[in-house]
Amino acid sequence: MASERLNPSQRGYGRRWRAFARRFADEWIAAGQPCALCGQAMRSTSWVDVDHIAPLVEEPERMFDPMNLRVAHHHCHARRTAQDRAAAERGYRLGVGSDGLPTDDAHPFNRGEVNKCK
Ligand SMILES: [Zn+2]
Structure with a gap:
């Protein structure tokens, strides 16, 4: 399943996104909100990323939707992306859903391929 990986500008991450994301991250940090992935505090000097909760490839119209955005340390986001x-x-x-279980039916847990807790 090889897919062409577009560069950031081609994927819509142009000047408008960068300015929007910078402001969104600044407000997130100023409000004292922690990293959305590790829960640790973030500083104004932290290298952070603004992440789309629903992937853009699936919901491109939510690019600038604040309800679809979260801020994370760059290293946390990079690890999660990988x-x-x-x-x-x-x-x-x-x-995972609110019950802590994987939401994707194709996840090995849901296919019974990993040991479930008894
Ligand atoms: Zn983090």
């Missing part, structure tokens, strides 16, 4: 990509290559998506 995990997401690895899962996608194995045919499923990461993510």
